């Protein structure tokens with residue numbers, strides 16, 4: 001009886017230990033799983049573009065051939081004092097202090113061709129809509145996207161993909177150029193988009209939005225289809241405060257239009273101003289518990305511009321050599337600090353959307369032509 005009982009006790013104990021370890025492992029698995037799920041759902045992304053800002057200015061600052069060229073500059077002396085420094089490192093720091101004093105210490109900067117670090121478009125158009133389509137979808141579409149006309153984008157952007165999974169209230173797009181409603185396909189995607197000279201229709205309006213709607217009518221833009229970037233920035237910030245989206249796309253536009261105007265002075269000033277706007281966004285998220293420590297910034301451009309002949313700095317497109325040359329800056333959550341990449345390396349603009357898909361745990365698109373996610377950590 002005793003021995004029989006002993007066997008029974010032993011068996012019970014064994015079952016107990018076995019089920020206990022199963023329980024422990026299940027709990028551990030669940031915890032890890034929840035942890036990684038939480039990490040993914042905590043992720044925020046700020047995707048920012050500066051329309052047609054050349055890698056030449058980003059990496060080497062003001063161009064000696066343009067800075068005092070009276071064909072492109074009205075106040076050569078003043079501009080020279082403000083933006084000329086002997087070394088390219090000093091010149092770029094004067095032009096984009098946030099990028100070269102802060103971002104470079106927090107993340108990775110790709111595209112300095114002087115070191116063989118290259119970023120290129122894969123579309124063969126080299127102008128804006130095809131560039132933004134490539135950035136936002138991860139694939140060039142030369143067959144359908146071959147003009148800047150306001151044609152609703154037939155392709156699903158990563159913004160739309162995110163909205164389908166997480167709800168359209170978690171994502172928004174702001175642009176200075178009035179074609180973004182079509183590029184984002186606001187109608188189909190449901191992604192809130194405010195661009196061009198659109199006023200905020202995000203009712204009920206906050207005090208900031210009411211004021212912006214009013215002064216946007218009172219401060220004329222130099223252009224017909226592009227508003228001044230300060231408006232885009234402030235509309236985006238008002239939306240951030242109101243809704244705390246996890247994914248926001250902000251496209252600044254002045255750089256491209258001042259360049260088309262042949263106004264190098266304003267192109268430089270606008271570049272410096274946009275650098276400060278990005279610093280403002282970073283400071284905002286750093287002081288906001290919802291975003292701080294959880295946000296990844298990705299900054300890029302939709303195309304490059306020319307260098308030779310000299311006047312081609314104003315333009316881009318297949319006829320302008322080098323206007324497929326772009327750059328990428330990334331820093332923040334999940335980004336290993338590598339600084340400026342001074343190695344031979346080839347990246348493409350179609351890798352940006354796949355990188356965002358990876359950060360958010362969205363399904364990758366496997367068809368031909370889609371880029372691979374960047375290896376960021």
Ligand SMILES: [Zn+2]
Nearest residue numbers: 052256260316
């Ligand atoms: Zn342009």
